[in-house]
Amino acid sequence: MDFLTGVNRLLRRNNVIKGDDDNITTFSDNQHAAKIELSQIAIQDELNTLVSDRLIPYEKTSGSIVTVENKRTYELAADFVRLFGEKPYFYYSTDNQQVFEYPGGEDHLRLAIPNYQDMRGNPTDWYIYHTTTKQVGLYQTPDATHAGRTYTYEYERDVTVSVENDNLPFHSESEAQSFIATAARRYQLLELGQGDIDFDTDAIYLTARRRLFDLMRFTNPKKRWGVKYG
Numbered sequence: 001m002d003f004l005t006g007v008n009r010l011l012r013r014n015n016v017i018k019g020d021d022d023n024i025t026t027f028s029d030n031q032h033a034a035k036i037e038l039s040q041i042a043i044q045d046e047l048n049t050l051v052s053d054r055l056i057p058y059e060k061t062s063g064s065i066v067t068v069e070n071k072r073t074y075e076l077a078a079d080f081v082r083l084f085g086e087k088p089y090f091y092y093s094t095d096n097q098q099v100f101e102y103p104g105g106e107d108h109l110r111l112a113i114p115n116y117q118d119m120r121g122n123p124t125d126w127y128i129y130h131t132t133t134k135q136v137g138l139y140q141t142p143d144a145t146h147a148g149r150t151y152t153y154e155y156e157r158d159v160t161v162s163v164e165n166d167n168l169p170f171h172s173e174s175e176a177q178s179f180i181a182t183a184a185r186r187y188q189l190l191e192l193g194q195g196d197i198d199f200d201t202d203a204i205y206l207t208a209r210r211r212l213f214d215l216m217r218f219t220n221p222k223k224r225w226g227v228k229y230g
Helices: 003-013 033-052 105-112 173-192 203-216
Strands: 060-066 073-075 080-083 089-092 097-101 125-130 134-139 150-157
Touching (some): 003 033, 033 173, 173 203
Antiparallel strands (some): 089 097, 089 150
């Protein structure tokens, strides 16, 4: 399901368009312009919530960096959100080498090894390099012998939707439809709410989210049929 189809389904669920009304064809349609914009926000906000909760398997992918002599920091993929896994690493397959994060990050590295930026050799650790883009630094900085190596890494990519033909990041149509049901309730609460809205206390919203989570599971959810007496 693409973004435009999702917005149309959301608008129909909320009776903004109904019966024989034509679906919108672009997000710039004049009819229902304000509601089209709010429906986009509801879908994007709900998607961001799922991403922050790490619930979308669709977002996992891989990237790579290639070491350069005397180059300490490296940009990550343009759609990078965060590294995948509880203990992420960069992997050099030729030597079967895993490079893990330096404990405590660059601040601890700076305290433990004041001249870490000047150290050259085989990279044994990585750390987050805080700047205007998502980057990592390598310790040690690659020397001539260790330049030209390709290190792969697994990460979670940005699955934000912004234009009509962007695909919603779900494996099946049923998942996408259930997601729209959840976003439709978010739309209703955004439209009616004033100030901060506590989505975690809304029964309709929570039921829709639970249905979506059950569909996204890779194993069967547990069933509860009632009280068991022994």
